[in-house]
Amino acid sequence: MLILNGHSPYHIDHPGTPVQTLIAGVLYVSWSIAKLMGWSNDALDISVGSHPERYLQIISYVLVVLNCTASYILGDRVLKSTNRMGLGIFVQACAVAFGVVFARMAYPEPESLLMFGSMLLVAVLAPSIFSKDANSKKDSVTPILTGLLCGFGVAVKLTFIPMVALVLLLKSPRAILLSFGAALVSWFFCVLPMIKALPRFFNWVGGIATHSGHYGSGKAEFIDLSTIRPALRSLTNVFDLWFLVALCLGGVVLGILLLRLVKKSSSIRANSSNTLLNLIYTPSVLLIVMLGQTMLVLKHPGAHYMVPALIIEATGAAWMLNSLFKLSLGAKLQRIAFSLLSVVGVLLMLGAANSSYKQLAEERELFKSDMVQVQTAIAKFDNPILIGTYGCRLPQCAMSFGLGYAPATDPKVGALLTNFYDFNIWISKLVIRGHGFYNLDIVEHDLSEKRNVLLVTNQAYEQLKVFKLVPIFIGQAQSIYQITGLNTQ
Numbered sequence: 001m002l003i004l005n006g007h008s009p010y011h012i013d014h015p016g017t018p019v020q021t022l023i024a025g026v027l028y029v030s031w032s033i034a035k036l037m038g039w040s041n042d043a044l045d046i047s048v049g050s051h052p053e054r055y056l057q058i059i060s061y062v063l064v065v066l067n068c069t070a071s072y073i074l075g076d077r078v079l080k081s082t083n084r085m086g087l088g089i090f091v092q093a094c095a096v097a098f099g100v101v102f103a104r105m106a107y108p109e110p111e112s113l114l115m116f117g118s119m120l121l122v123a124v125l126a127p128s129i130f131s132k133d134a135n136s137k138k139d140s141v142t143p144i145l146t147g148l149l150c151g152f153g154v155a156v157k158l159t160f161i162p163m164v165a166l167v168l169l170l171k172s173p174r175a176i177l178l179s180f181g182a183a184l185v186s187w188f189f190c191v192l193p194m195i196k197a198l199p200r201f202f203n204w205v206g207g208i209a210t211h212s213g214h215y216g217s218g219k220a221e222f223i224d225l226s227t228i229r230p231a232l233r234s235l236t237n238v239f240d241l242w243f244l245v246a247l248c249l250g251g252v253v254l255g256i257l258l259l260r261l262v263k264k265s266s267s268i269r270a271n272s273s274n275t276l277l278n279l280i281y282t283p284s285v286l287l288i289v290m291l292g293q294t295m296l297v298l299k300h301p302g303a304h305y306m307v308p309a310l311i312i313e314a315t316g317a318a319w320m321l322n323s324l325f326k327l328s329l330g331a332k333l334q335r336i337a338f339s340l341l342s343v344v345g346v347l348l349m350l351g352a353a354n355s356s357y358k359q360l361a362e363e364r365e366l367f368k369s370d371m372v373q374v375q376t377a378i379a380k381f382d383n384p385i386l387i388g389t390y391g392c393r394l395p396q397c398a399m400s401f402g403l404g405y406a407p408a409t410d411p412k413v414g415a416l417l418t419n420f421y422d423f424n425i426w427i428s429k430l431v432i433r434g435h436g437f438y439n440l441d442i443v444e445h446d447l448s449e450k451r452n453v454l455l456v457t458n459q460a461y462e463q464l465k466v467f468k469l470v471p472i473f474i475g476q477a478q479s480i481y482q483i484t485g486l487n488t489q
Contacts, residue, residue, distance in 0.1 A: 086338030151186025403434020
């Protein structure tokens with residue numbers, strides 16, 4: 001909304017600007033169509049504030065279409081690079097065969113566009129990955145496209161940075177430099193809407209780089225060494241196949257290097273040296289990406305931070321199997337093997353989808369059940385003041401959270417939050433109608449006026465101890481309390 005009103009976006013941490021710009025465009029086009037068809041007479045801000053779920057649904061459809069298009073392009077490019085449909089389907093399917101991917105493919109957040117960018121990047125580089133002669137021709141289009149996608153990905157979220165190492169697959173120094181130049185131009189263009197906020201963004205990045213905690217908190221050190229082992233164990237439990245592929249790629253590189261070292265004949269060594277080194281180049285680059293992504297996530301733990309490089313599992317496995325089948329199988333057996341491989345890929349994808357949607361269904365049922373209890377409790381009070389927190393599932397909470405990041409939005413939108421406050425649990429202040437921060441004496445005033453004040457939250461009591469609370473309903477996902485006063489300690 002800020003972008004549409006000519007302002008810089010307030011939330012620039014990731015920086016996430018391409019996601020915000022895409023959403024702004026979808027909102028404007030959707031609203032314009034609604035106005036043209038006579039479905040709405042409201043101003044844009046009021047229309048979005050009044051029907052947020054409808055607009056979010058449209059945004060989700062657009063994100064799904066983008067990711068499906070990228071998936072098709074990925075499969076097609078692998079097919080054309082290898083002349084193996086089974087391999088194309090395998091890469092296409094395995095690229096999204098993760099619960100964390102399916103769960104976020106339609107969400108209006110950076111990860112949805114990270115998947116889109118990763119699939120397109122591997123698609124552009126597919127000839128360099130699977131074909132020996134791909135880089136023999138002087139080609140400017142591939143390096144430029146590679147750079148544009150790298151710049152786009154880093155602008156979407158900094159967790160894309162390890163994927164930039166794929167530029168090395170171009171091999172030619174000229175092509176690599178051209179690609180990095182295109183990446184800089186692309187990144188600058190993608191962050192233009194937040195260009196005025198760049199000093200704040202770089203300050204935030206500096207804080208993360210020099211502190212071991214989340215988002216620049218914690219000790220003044222790059223990484224807390226004591227957290228590496230448990231974080232790595234957690235990652236390997238979630239992404240076991242991904243790390244298995246990384247281990248296999250490392251084994252391939254090490255095995256080829258050892259093979260080169262044990263060659264006794266200097267003539268054989270001279271003839272085969274370049275061939276062996278060329279053979280380890282692709283797996284080495286893929287391994288660099290995987291190691292880089294792992295180090296990044298070990299510093300800043302979170303399964304969703306792995307999203308950009310998850311596609312390397314499919315890419316690395318496809319490269320190894322393609323090389324293995326070509327070396328050990330005849331033409332007929334190759335066709336059978338690649339067909340079976342495509343089936344494996346599809347089964348892995350379906351398994352991930354089923355697991356992801358089952359988990360989402362269980363979470364939604366839990367939230368639905370708790371929210372029925374919460375709404376029933378609210379209905380027993382006459383015109384209460386509602387207070388939400390981070391994690392609250394009331395529609396007003398989502399509206400207030402969004403307005404908090406868009407302070408220049410039409411003030412009329414705030415009227416939709418009448419009798420609602422948003423309690424910021426980190427600073428113990430109130431956000432009212434999307435603006436803040438206000439002291440808690442406002443709550444004391446409401447109580448003195450004999451108003452009922454209710455708190456809806458999923459937070460632990462430690463975060464809420466400033467209030468005197470009487471539990472009304474305690475659920476697994478949402479709870480509601482009546483506030484009777486403030487704790488002055």
